[in-house]
Amino acid sequence: MVEGLQNRYGIEVKGLSKIFGPNAANLAHLLENGVTKAELNERHGHVLGLKDINISMPAGGIQVIMGLSGSGKSTLIRHINRLVEPTCGQILVGDADVVKMSERELREFRRHKTAMVFQKFALLPHRTVLENTVYGLEIQGVLRATQIKSAMHWLGRVGLTGFEQSYPNQLSGGMQQRVGLARALTNDAPILLMDEAFSALDPLIRVDMQTILLDLQKEIRKTIVFITHDLDEALRLGDRIAILRDGEIIQQGTGQQIVLEPADDYIMSFVRHVNRGRVVQVETIMTPLNPHDAPSGMATAEAGTLLEDAARRMLSSGVDRLAILDAQGQATGALTLQNVMSAMVASDSATLHVHG
Ligand SMILES: Nc1ncnc2c1ncn2[C@@H]1O[C@H](COP(=O)(O)OP(=O)(O)OP(=O)(O)O)[C@@H](O)[C@H]1O
Ligand SMILES: [Mg+2]
Incomplete structure (x- = not known):
């Protein structure tokens, strides 16, 4: 514990490749030439399990x-x-x-x-x-x-x-x-x-x-x-x-x-x-806030808050603007309920407008 x-x-995985089959070692050089799984299978009867994995x-x-x-x-x-x-x-x-x-x-x-x-x-x-x-x-x-x-x-x-x-x-x-x-x-x-x-x-x-x-x-x-x-x-x-x-x-x-x-x-x-509301974080779509603009009449949320939680917070406090606070509690950006809703329903053909 x-x-x-x-x-x-x-765990660092570097340049990891795996060919399955009896002659794998002799076929390893093909990896450098970018052999695909289909080619390795059709021409050499071997299975490409992994190719140049880096994580x-x-x-x-x-x-x-x-x-x-x-x-x-x-x-x-x-x-x-x-x-x-x-x-x-x-x-x-x-x-x-x-x-x-x-x-x-x-x-x-x-x-x-x-x-x-x-x-x-x-x-x-x-x-x-x-x-x-x-x-x-x-x-x-x-x-x-x-x-x-x-x-x-x-x-x-x-x-x-x-x-x-x-x-x-x-x-x-x-x-x-x-x-x-x-x-x-x-x-x-x-x-x-x-x-x-x-x-x-x-x-x-x-x-x-x-x-x-x-x-x-x-x-x-x-x-x-x-x-x-x-x-x-x-x-x-x-x-x-x-x-x-x-x-x-x-x-x-x-x-x-x-x-x-x-x-x-x-x-x-x-x-x-x-559901983007459960994945996208507020700072991704916020508009940066000038440090001199004191966030009055706004609800607040910490950076890292998900859009769905941000919407919930605005609705429950009856306001439609939210200030985003950094780790020091400074307001660094703001967004409106409208911003949150458009980001959540953005269709895949429409690109999400991302600030910063
Ligand atoms: N021992 C083995 N000998 C030959 N081929 C293998 C061997 N083990 C895996 N393979 C092949 O390697 C490829 C990757 O298999 P793997 O089992 O890693 O897939 P997976 O993503 O875990 O799939 P699943 O979601 O079905 O569990 C497949 O083409 C599989 O047939
Ligand atoms: Mg598996």
Whole structure:
């Protein structure tokens, strides 16, 4: 838990490529000439899993990886703890290169630095909730009393107090996934790898799990790599989002950047139906305020407030102008209810007018 507070484990993926097939090493040179997935498949009978991936995942942040089925999401996350061997590239975690680790170093790294949460929960059916939760610490050889104390703590934090002695098949899917999350947190690793962890859950339960994860993250500050097909989930969870297609990254940035400036038609088709009020922040559309213009008769909101919350604030205080305050409490800009509404309903053919 201490590690979470001062997480030093950012993940730098550099020039990572993966060709699947028996002759992959001999085909690696084709990557430099920009071979596509289709060419590699048709001419050489090999599968291009990933091509020249570069991502810098900040320590203590949530990096979302998005893309359609087969785009390479699982291949990418599985490289981080080297469940897949790269054809070329580097994966730097803290100050170590995972690709260069010996067997022993890799085993230590997997046990102590990473924890995984899976889509299919992967709980052991003959073990109770508590026994499932201590599993990682048991493998690490941690004292039994410490195992139990830590497991009880995290089971409590995910809302499962009272279910410690239940068996997985006595729990709903959402509760089983909370056990999966508690088990991963009990490992006390700085990196959490989540491959479609919430995708099998009903929509309402899924949103609950997102809320639990976001609440916990304020405190645990893990470096989380979260894979999803779902744009709403990506926007809600991701500090940063990378979008893959056919093994290549076609855009990465904050959710707001991706929604406001989709790199191509493919991404445009993803973001077209997004509720911008829940993604765009007030400072993106505010008009800068002259420091001498005292904001009188205005409601205020901090930078980072989402448009929907800004609208709510104006409506509830019965005013139609809002001053935006920076971290020092200085008013740096203003916007009207009209500005907020036009930004929220801007159609994809109309570009949003962005200040600054
Ligand atoms: N072991 C393997 N051998 C050969 N090809 C593979 C292997 N693993 C993955 N692939 C191929 O690599 C590509 C990326 O697969 P991957 O499983 O990473 O996709 P994904 O984005 O996770 O898809 P999904 O959303 O369906 O989980 C696909 O074309 C897949 O067929
Ligand atoms: Mg996958």
